[in-house]
Amino acid sequence: MKIGLTLSGGAVHGIAHLGALKALDELQIPIHAISAVSSxxxxxxxxxxxxxxxxxxxxxxxxxxxRLAKLAFNKRGLITLFKLExxxxxxxxxxxxxxxxxxLTIGTTDLRQGISVFFxxxxxxxxxxxxxxxxxxxxxxxxxxxxxxxxxxTNNLPIECLMDTTEFQIAIHVNPLNxxxxxxxxxxxxxxxxxxxxxxxxxxxxxxxxxxxxxxxxKYYSLTDLKNARVMFEAGYAHTLxxxxxxxSLKG
Numbered sequence: 001m002k003i004g005l006t007l008s009g010g011a012v013h014g015i016a017h018l019g020a021l022k023a024l025d026e027l028q029i030p031i032h033a034i035s036a037v038s039s040x041x042x043x044x045x046x047x048x049x050x051x052x053x054x055x056x057x058x059x060x061x062x063x064x065x066x067r068l069a070k071l072a073f074n075k076r077g078l079i080t081l082f083k084l085e086x087x088x089x090x091x092x093x094x095x096x097x098x099x100x101x102x103x104l105t106i107g108t109t110d111l112r113q114g115i116s117v118f119f120x121x122x123x124x125x126x127x128x129x130x131x132x133x134x135x136x137x138x139x140x141x142x143x144x145x146x147x148x149x150x151x152x153x154t155n156n157l158p159i160e161c162l163m164d165t166t167e168f169q170i171a172i173h174v175n176p177l178n179x180x181x182x183x184x185x186x187x188x189x190x191x192x193x194x195x196x197x198x199x200x201x202x203x204x205x206x207x208x209x210x211x212x213x214x215x216x217x218x219k220y221y222s223l224t225d226l227k228n229a230r231v232m233f234e235a236g237y238a239h240t241l242x243x244x245x246x247x248x249s250l251k252g
Contacts, residue, residue: 002032003030005031006158019232025053037107038150045106048103089125097120097122104120107161115154118161176216177199191223
């Protein structure tokens with residue numbers, strides 16, 4: 001049975017994907033294709049290139065990438081896409097989509113047409129940067145006659161990309177809503193507004209999942225909570241292991 005894996009966006013919550021991938025590795029669950037957006041695309045691209053979840057965590061937490069993330073989430077200015085692209089090239093520059101160990105599809109959003117644009121061949125770095133181009137924090141990324149931004153804006157759980165090539169769909173969604181979250185500041189209200197808007201494009205796609213992994217502990221952390229990255233990693237790991245019996249049954 002061919003297994004497809006979809007990784008949602010979710011800003012810093014995307015760290016939980018790495019914990020989930022670690023659990024899948026330990027259970028020796030084969031992944032035959034990956035579809036991902038935004039921070040999920042980072043996890044997916046590095047994993048498809050052969051990096052281990054712990055290696056990917058070290059990349060995002062111990063490199064310039066982390067400092068760029070902090071810049072993006074503070075109050076002072078725009079993240080520099082050139083620097084982000086440079087970091088991706090440093091670790092993934094030898095890869096195209098065709099050279100990855102696992103087939104990968106990356107989702108982006110074309111601002112001009114208001115539609116999702118998916119990439120699964122050719123240059124890997126440019127779609128990866130585009131899918132992590134957060135509107136208002138980053139200038140849109142021009143590529144292939146499109147003005148591209150975060151793929152999660154139009155499709156934050158692109159399961160349908162895998163339906164024709166895989167038989168069992170695992171989706172990891174890292175944006176559970178917390179109905180009791182305090183909404184007292186402009187920043188918290190802005191984050192919740194964005195969260196709700198993106199969540200609306202996820203709901204219709206949940207019916208396509210054969211197994212949905214959504215770590216509930218993530219709802220207690222902000223989408224920009226860099227300080228609790230390791231906690232989110234462990235949350236993804238622990239929650240995925242709760243599906244051990246189901247996952248092992250996929251191995252036949």
